[in-house]
Amino acid sequence: RKEVEQDPGPFNVPEGATVAFNCTYSNSASQSFFWYRQDCRKEPKLLMSVYSSGNEDGRFTAQLNRASQYISLLIRDSKLSDSATYLCVVNKAYSGAGSYQLTFGKGTKLSVIP
Amino acid sequence: DTGVSQDPRHKITKRGQNVTFRCDPISEHNRLYWYRQTLGQGPEFLTYFQNEAQLEKSRLLSDRFSAERPKGSFSTLEIQRTEQGDSAMYLCASSLEPALNTEAFFGQGTRLTVV
Numbered sequence: 056r057k058e059v060e061q062d063p064g065p066f067n068v069p070e071g072a073t074v075a076f077n078c079t080y081s082n083s084a085s086q087s088f089f090w091y092r093q094d095c096r097k098e099p100k101l102l103m104s105v106y107s108s109g110n111e112d113g114r115f116t117a118q119l120n121r122a123s124q125y126i127s128l129l130i131r132d133s134k135l136s137d138s139a140t141y142l143c144v145v146n147k148a149y150s151g152a153g154s155y156q157l158t159f160g161k162g163t164k165l166s167v168i169p
Numbered sequence: 170d171t172g173v174s175q176d177p178r179h180k181i182t183k184r185g186q187n188v189t190f191r192c193d194p195i196s197e198h199n200r201l202y203w204y205r206q207t208l209g210q211g212p213e214f215l216t217y218f219q220n221e222a223q224l225e226k227s228r229l230l231s232d233r234f235s236a237e238r239p240k241g242s243f244s245t246l247e248i249q250r251t252e253q254g255d256s257a258m259y260l261c262a263s264s265l266e267p268a269l270n271t272e273a274f275f276g277q278g279t280r281l282t283v284v
Contacts, residue, residue: 098275142211159211
């Protein structure tokens, strides 16, 4: 099983649609979770951290289910500018010393169509 | 500009040549990471420094790869005897300890093409 798995897409949605991305991770000891956004030929940038209680930032909602080792990102009222690749990222934690290696999924490509 | 800076942005080299990339992290960040990204894939971890200490290395980092961060500030990544399979985007990121949830900021990357 891959460490972080995502549906690669592409997701082609009309403006205004709601779209959801899912991600699963294999290391049950992982401690930190993020969604990064990457535009074509650009560097990844943090979209939001994901907390156990779930968190919302404007049109974006992230949720974490530790029992199922599952992370989700919901985008409401999609804009053309949301078109990008969304990377699910998990902190690869080791017991004891701790590790800050971030493990990335392959990303899910989103295209928002006029 | 106070972001993560990488140099060069693009590098084309012949197979067998050595290349060196530089990363200047955000000045107060003590953690520095190197990642490699190929088309259609997410970034893959190569190595990470806390200050000048190299604390983790991926199995992807073969003997031909070496990274340094001599004074705990900028870092270099050298690839010796480059192979076509080394062609990729090499990304550097930095972050500030101690919180696990600390955001990692990425540079714009160095795109390596081995011909």
